[in-house]
Amino acid sequence: MKRALAVFLSVLMFLMIIPVVGAASTPSFSDVPRSHWAYKEITEMAAKGIIKGYDNGTFRPNNEVTRAEFAKIMIAAADVDINKRYVDQTFKDVPRHHWAFLYVEYAKPYLTGYKSGSTYTYKPDQAAVREDIAVALVRLLRYDQKYKADLNQLKKFRDYDDISSALRPYIAIAIQTDLMKGYNGNFRPQDPITRAEAASLLYRAILDRDDDDEIKIVFPTPGQPQPQPEPERINISDSFSDSKLKNWNTDKATGKWEVASKQVTAESDDDDLDHYFLPLNWNESDKVKKYELSVDVNVVGSEGLGGLYFNGKDGKANVVFVQKDRVVLGKVNDVEEDDIDIITSSSYKLKSSNRLKVEVNENTVSIYLNDQYLFGQQYVKQEGTKLGLYLQEEATENAPRKTTYLDNFSFKETK
Numbered sequence: 001m002k003r004a005l006a007v008f009l010s011v012l013m014f015l016m017i018i019p020v021v022g023a024a025s026t027p028s029f030s031d032v033p034r035s036h037w038a039y040k041e042i043t044e045m046a047a048k049g050i051i052k053g054y055d056n057g058t059f060r061p062n063n064e065v066t067r068a069e070f071a072k073i074m075i076a077a078a079d080v081d082i083n084k085r086y087v088d089q090t091f092k093d094v095p096r097h098h099w100a101f102l103y104v105e106y107a108k109p110y111l112t113g114y115k116s117g118s119t120y121t122y123k124p125d126q127a128a129v130r131e132d133i134a135v136a137l138v139r140l141l142r143y144d145q146k147y148k149a150d151l152n153q154l155k156k157f158r159d160y161d162d163i164s165s166a167l168r169p170y171i172a173i174a175i176q177t178d179l180m181k182g183y184n185g186n187f188r189p190q191d192p193i194t195r196a197e198a199a200s201l202l203y204r205a206i207l208d209r210d211d212d213d214e215i216k217i218v219f220p221t222p223g224q225p226q227p228q229p230e231p232e233r234i235n236i237s238d239s240f241s242d243s244k245l246k247n248w249n250t251d252k253a254t255g256k257w258e259v260a261s262k263q264v265t266a267e268s269d270d271d272d273l274d275h276y277f278l279p280l281n282w283n284e285s286d287k288v289k290k291y292e293l294s295v296d297v298n299v300v301g302s303e304g305l306g307g308l309y310f311n312g313k314d315g316k317a318n319v320v321f322v323q324k325d326r327v328v329l330g331k332v333n334d335v336e337e338d339d340i341d342i343i344t345s346s347s348y349k350l351k352s353s354n355r356l357k358v359e360v361n362e363n364t365v366s367i368y369l370n371d372q373y374l375f376g377q378q379y380v381k382q383e384g385t386k387l388g389l390y391l392q393e394e395a396t397e398n399a400p401r402k403t404t405y406l407d408n409f410s411f412k413e414t415k
Contacts, residue, residue: 042199050077061194062196072107131163138174143173153176180201233413248279248389255278255391263407279312290360294358307356311382327356
């Protein structure tokens with residue numbers, strides 16, 4: 001009997017311990033009681049390490065979030081793995097010794113900045129405001145690639161003119177998708193964000209929407225034929241080990257393309273030719289709508305001016321190329337005209353080797369460099385099916401002393 005009682009008491013004590021262990025895993029803050037309007041959001045975001053408390057056990061929910069702090073929050077929210085290797089400095093007021101330098105540089109795709117002439121600033125010590133977090137949430141969820149901005153949504157706000165003009169499409173999408181709401185007919189775009197508000201907005205964006213893609217389905221009845229495997233997707237790559245360029249339609253190319261040291265480059269004796277295109281051999285009748293292109297742009301003393309082209313038709317094409325201080329998405333309308341219709345661009349410091357990737361999803365284009373997202377652009381209509389490698393005449397005019405090479409090309413159809 002005594003032995004049975006001892007076993008019972010041991011089990012009872014074990015069961016009593018379990019809730020204590022579970023409770024200890026949930027963060028608690030002395031200044032965020034359960035009655036606080038954002039208690040759930042703050043504790044959930046703190047548990048995930050997205051917004052942390054202070055060493056004295058407080059959260060300080062009413063403190064404003066600086067733009068530097070907001071960059072660190074976005075790194076955690078986007079689950080970005082910071083690599084401490086050499087990173088170029090973008091903002092004049094966030095030098096390398098600044099505590100938030102790496103956070104700001106790696107979170108740049110989700111942040112807003114300021115430009116004056118050719119100088120970029122971040123203003124790290126200023127408060128992050130509501131329009132800043134609207135942009136960050138929209139880009140974090142990639143809603144800017146999924147939804148078309150309805151700017152009429154903003155005209156219902158009395159403070160419409162206070163919204164920064166370049167940010168309005170993002171604010172509109174945030175309103176359309178209920179990421180953010182207005183207050184008494186105002187959006188208050190320039191109001192500082194508190195730590196409690198940041199936790200609440202991120203909670204709604206990240207956790208509340210985890211099941212957005214859930215749909216109800218019907219299971220097949222026994223014996224019913226199962227769905228067939230998806231057809232094999234296009235996947236073409238070339239490291240240019242073959243000097244004959246078998247993957248490429250050299251007869252339709254502009255400029256003379258050739259392989260040198262297992263890389264490809266182009267030149268021309270035609271002084272009127274300003275753009276060199278090398279089209280890929282592929283089944284253009286497939287008319288894929290979602291795909292990615294990538295290539296290494298290797299620079300030897302030149303200013304880059306090379307990359308990829310797509311949407312090619314009748315001698316016209318969209319181009320993405322790197323240059324000395326920028327990455328450019330544009331359109332070439334005539335290979336004998338040096339003018340390019342610039343669609344959008346982003347600052348970038350050219351390296352000796354630059355891994356460029358272009359993702360096309362219907363009419364949305366996303367640009368990556370060295371595996372980091374730089375920018376996206378909606379409403380790029382898919383008008384043509386020709387795609388491949390691109391160089392400007394200036395990229396190789398001083399070859400071989402100064403030239404641009406392309407290597408490790410890849411074309412993949414995506415879901």
